[in-house]
Amino acid sequence: MKAKFKLNPAAVIIIACIIISVTGIIWILINDMGYRDTTQDWSNRIIKPIDGFKGGETIVDIEYNAKKDSLASMRDLKNGDGFTHNWREFAYLGTQTSLACDTCSYKWLIDKKLALEINGTGCDTCANKLYDGHLQNYIKLYAWTLRRKLDHYDDDSVFYVKNSQGYIREWSDTSKNVYISNFADVPVKFRYSHMDNALLIPVNKSNASLFRLICRLLEGVYIIGMIIVLYLFARLIFDLSKGFSFTRKNVIRLRFIAICIISYPVLVLLLNLFVKLIFHNYFTVDIMMRDELWIDAWDTLPVGLLFSLLYLAFSRAVMLQEEHDLTI
Amino acid sequence: MPIVVNLDVMMARRKMSLTELSEKVGITMANLSILKTGKAKAVRLETLEAICRVLNCQPGDILEFVEE
Structure with a gap:
């Protein structure tokens, strides 16, 4: 008697789910043990932190706060993260246009702001004209962030900009004294958004537009897929309510829904790895994948598993x- | 499927129509047709017994194993 080996698609889906989950756990364990705080402003490591003092209405307090604001604005301007316009597109991908000037003074910034307020009211393109030459377009990769460690914050990688060049400050504990750490400033090609903790790839305006277009197309495909899944789910419910439960059509619908739900986080992950492959010249060892990618995948996978x-x-x-x- | 249903052969030998067999056995024409065309996945022993009694034959006369 001939033994026939037939691969069950449902078994394949379940095995895929298990593999993805196990890979996710291993990924987290390799990077570090547990959840990281992603809200801390890492630029404060380089320059003396701006305190949270709000003060009152006295002249001294107002002057102090103005000084604080100017310092924060100048830091953002030097880091290329000033007056940011974000477009969060799809699947942890986006673009950003922001002011980048390492040599500009605070007076220059205030003058431009005033000119914009006086001349540019209700004009969307005025800012572009006014800041011409200092506006930089970036591809924003929300999936990639600077490497951090939980146990010892001083070991974390820190990004800053000096003379229009991005640097990563890498810490090393070669010193025998545990309280003194050595560090080295390594020049890097990328920029970093401290606001969103996302990697920025400097590109020209046309490339940023092209990237936005591709993201919109992918988003369109995703929306169409979602509509089909919802339609199939509605038809499934309708058929079940009519008493047509165990039919081949329902089986095909359930299979399609399960595949779509499971494949979404996998595709998002693959897309971000593909983006890394494209911009591999910009990536260094200090860049790591954001944990939220896996957390989001784990939110979706149980639903996919249920449908499987x-x-x-x-x-x-x-x-x-x-x-x-x-x-x- | 390697099991061949020779119901039509036995019916021809006994000169019995599908309608007559269906009435005498007590199963619907549709089910008898499924059995005759070989689409049936299983046959109840009581159905087989009733068919054999009406056609005056053995189960082996109706069902035959043919190796593929």
Whole structure:
């Protein structure tokens, strides 16, 4: 008797889910043990932190706060992160246009702001004209962030800009004294958004527009996929309410829904890895994938797994139903 | 499927129509047709017994194993 090996699609889906989950756990364990705080402003490591003092209405307090604001604005301007316009597109990808000037003074910034307020009211393109030459376009990769460690914050990689060149400050504990750490400033090609903790790839305006267009197309495909999934789900519910439960159509619908739900986080992950491949020249060892990518995937995977199990149960039920119907 | 249903052969030998067999056995024409065309996945022993009684034959006369 010949033994036939038939691969069950549902079993393949479940195995894929398990592989993805296990890979995710390993990924997290490799990077560090647990959840990282992603809200800390890392630029404060380089320059003396700006305190949270708000003060009152006295002249001294107002002057102090103005000084503080000017310092923060200048830091953002030097880091190329000033007056940011973000476009968060799709699947942890986006673009950013911001002011970048290492040599500009605070007076220059104030003069431009005033000119914009006077001349540019209600004009969307005025800012572009006014800041011409200092506006930089970036591809913003939300999936990639600077490497950090939980146990010892001083070991974390820090980004800053000096003379229009981005640097990563890498810490090393070669010193015998545990309280003194050595560090080295390594020049890097990328920029970094301290606001969103996202990697910025400097590009020209046309490339940024092209990237936005590709993201919009991908988003369109995703929306169409979502509409199809919702339509199939509605049809499934409708058929179930009519009493047509264990039919081949329902099995096909459940399989499609399960595949779509499971494949979304996988595709997002692959897309971001593909982006890394494209911009591999900009990446250094200090860049790591954001944990939220896996957390989001884990939010979606149980739903996909549930639909996979439903698909498995329904396909078995259809087989039994057919057997029952064709028993004379 | 390697099990071949020779119901039509036995019916021809006994000169019995599908309608007559269906009435005498007590199963619907549709089910009898499924059995005759070989689409059936299973046959109840009581159905087989009733068919054999009406056609005056053995189960082996109706069902035959043919190796693929």
